Amino acid sequence: DFAGHGRAPHSESAPSYINHDESSVYDYVIVGGGVAGLVLAARLSEDPKTTVALFEAGPDPQGNADISTPFLAGALQGSQFSWNFTSTPQPTLDGAAPDLAQGHCFGGGSAINVMAYCRGASSVFDEWAEISGIEGLRWDNLVNDFRMSTHLEIPPQDPPYEFVIDKAVYDDGNVSVSQERQLVKFEPFFLESFKDDPTNPAKIVDLTSGKTGIGLQVGGPHAIESSNGTRSYALTAYGFQVAGRPNVHLNHGTWVRKINFKGKTAESVTYVKSADGSEHTVQGKEIIVSAGAINTPKLLMLSGVGPEEHLKELKIPVVQNSPEVGTNLADHHSAVVMVEVPDEIVSSVQLQTNKVLAASVQAEYQANGTGPLSTPGSSSFIAERVPDDVLEGFKKAGINVDFHLNLPKDRAHVLHQYASAPFQPDPQNLNVVSAFVALIQPEATGYMRLNSSDYRVNPLIFSNYFGSEGDMAVFTYAYKRLLSKMRSQPIKQVVLSEVYPGTNTTSDEDIKKAIDNSARSFHHPAGSVSLGKALDSSFRLKGLQGIRVIDSSAVPVLPTCHLQASVYALAEFAAKMLKSEKY
Numbered sequence: 001d002f003a004g005h006g007r008a009p010h011s012e013s014a015p016s017y018i019n020h021d022e023s024s025v026y027d028y029v030i031v032g033g034g035v036a037g038l039v040l041a042a043r044l045s046e047d048p049k050t051t052v053a054l055f056e057a058g059p060d061p062q063g064n065a066d067i068s069t070p071f072l073a074g075a076l077q078g079s080q081f082s083w084n085f086t087s088t089p090q091p092t093l094d095g096a097a098p099d100l101a102q103g104h105c106f107g108g109g110s111a112i113n114v115m116a117y118c119r120g121a122s123s124v125f126d127e128w129a130e131i132s133g134i135e136g137l138r139w140d141n142l143v144n145d146f147r148m149s150t151h152l153e154i155p156p157q158d159p160p161y162e163f164v165i166d167k168a169v170y171d172d173g174n175v176s177v178s179q180e181r182q183l184v185k186f187e188p189f190f191l192e193s194f195k196d197d198p199t200n201p202a203k204i205v206d207l208t209s210g211k212t213g214i215g216l217q218v219g220g221p222h223a224i225e226s227s228n229g230t231r232s233y234a235l236t237a238y239g240f241q242v243a244g245r246p247n248v249h250l251n252h253g254t255w256v257r258k259i260n261f262k263g264k265t266a267e268s269v270t271y272v273k274s275a276d277g278s279e280h281t282v283q284g285k286e287i288i289v290s291a292g293a294i295n296t297p298k299l300l301m302l303s304g305v306g307p308e309e310h311l312k313e314l315k316i317p318v319v320q321n322s323p324e325v326g327t328n329l330a331d332h333h334s335a336v337v338m339v340e341v342p343d344e345i346v347s348s349v350q351l352q353t354n355k356v357l358a359a360s361v362q363a364e365y366q367a368n369g370t371g372p373l374s375t376p377g378s379s380s381f382i383a384e385r386v387p388d389d390v391l392e393g394f395k396k397a398g399i400n401v402d403f404h405l406n407l408p409k410d411r412a413h414v415l416h417q418y419a420s421a422p423f424q425p426d427p428q429n430l431n432v433v434s435a436f437v438a439l440i441q442p443e444a445t446g447y448m449r450l451n452s453s454d455y456r457v458n459p460l461i462f463s464n465y466f467g468s469e470g471d472m473a474v475f476t477y478a479y480k481r482l483l484s485k486m487r488s489q490p491i492k493q494v495v496l497s498e499v500y501p502g503t504n505t506t507s508d509e510d511i512k513k514a515i516d517n518s519a520r521s522f523h524h525p526a527g528s529v530s531l532g533k534a535l536d537s538s539f540r541l542k543g544l545q546g547i548r549v550i551d552s553s554a555v556p557v558l559p560t561c562h563l564q565a566s567v568y569a570l571a572e573f574a575a576k577m578l579k580s581e582k583y
């Protein structure tokens, strides 16, 4: 198995992790060492008088080559580094129940994600401000937090492809964001077919600049160190920063099972050590929950904060009836077209089956930090707005697409991307690329609930794939468009056969089946403890003291592309807010 043999080309410098001191009352206790948790731990501990203890349920992935080598990202879902959740059977997918992996180690999602770095339409952040009542979340201000969290790396020789990037929206912040040295060989064909489209031609733009959320983003950027081709993620970018600070304690293998309240005030958390199953309680003047969009509402409900009826059913004593905890769960949902490609396009299958190629690719990576292993296997994508006349056509046919028609004009509806890996079962083990399209401004949201009062049991995730008639119409249109692209020039030049769904899939009925059977999460769940709903304008849970939620759960509306950039910025913003407060 190739995935097991990768090795990082350069060693990473390690912080010293110190176990927390049980007798202390920390200024901040942070639950979750993912994107938001590590940003907060690093920023809040900049003041040596502020004490911080962070508890991460998963392991420390430091030095693990599967994490640091960008091309191996796909193998991380289902591993010890992920929470392997599944949606409940989806009525809109004829009962299919897609997986929903989430990061489970220091770095959280940023340790297992595919590293795409995108910010998308600026109007989304203006809407965040309107919903939350926090003026500072407007793009014009939040861009400072995007800047603060990133620095941009362009390879020494300008890359041999056309791209646009606005250096002014980057600074010397923590995460290394870089352009690829070269494109994957499939990519020019994929891009051309959208660029030269007669009905809806796409322009090459910078989807990180805030100027638009629509267009072709070419060659990255990715959260990758361009000097050595390794993943740049919350652990390396923020976690390592706290090394040597005596006022901050980062703990791993510590699964928080409950937040403890006195009346309406959160006082401490109880965690279970994975090493020996022992339980410990640690006190904080302020508890910050940063456990991600599924685990944050889960932990709140386990602790008695959630919809009262639901908590009573499970005999969990109610601390606060918070009906909005667990609701408004949004995600980007997608479906797949998988094609067989010629040998010169390096896919994950090829690296597993062709030992000679695998050895040479590995040698290049170890020597220089370059080559296929230094990339996530695809580096460009297309964010498209469905043309108004198509939407008007739906409307005339009696389908309600008002939400989609009325979205601000800088927002895309769908995003086309691909991965150099099989996203559908392939018994023949062919050299395949999986193209997919995701609905990126869904109208419908879902919700999550507990399945048990036992903290070890996975929650019920009612994702609500393509859950309004408008969402389904827009998504089906986009999937058909992707299918037709994959079946015509210029992509056809690099397609040997269509493995999924197969060229005999042409009728509406068969296309719907193809969507049902390949529907998957883009892994951007958000909004389940949303600002403006469950949270007030200080990130506090309404009706409670001493507890805030700062992570993807707080995101009120999904951005028009990948989520991590927005969570880094949101956490930077929140850290500034907390640091300026006296409590």
Ligand SMILES: Cc1cc2nc3c(=O)[nH]c(=O)nc-3n(C[C@H](O)[C@H](O)[C@H](O)COP(=O)(O)OP(=O)(O)OC[C@H]3O[C@@H](n4cnc5c(N)ncnc54)[C@H](O)[C@@H]3O)c2cc1C
Binding pocket: 031, 032, 033, 034, 035, 036, 037, 055, 056, 057, 058, 077, 101, 102, 103, 104, 105, 106, 107, 108, 109, 110, 112, 113, 114, 115, 116, 117, 118, 254, 255, 256, 257, 290, 291, 292, 293, 295, 296, 299, 522, 523, 524, 525, 551, 552, 553, 562, 563, 564, 565, 567
């Ligand atoms: C497979 C995958 C691919 C993705 N691809 C991309 C991409 O290419 N580009 C992009 O921009 N975004 C991508 N994302 C999304 C992005 O990584 C997430 O949006 C982001 O990590 C969310 O940050 P967060 O801080 O909210 O939560 P997370 O980063 O998920 O962190 C939450 C942390 O809390 C820990 N935790 C949970 N419960 C407990 C508990 N009870 N006690 C202690 N610790 C707990 C978890 O183990 C985890 O480490 C992807 C995500 C996944 C999972």
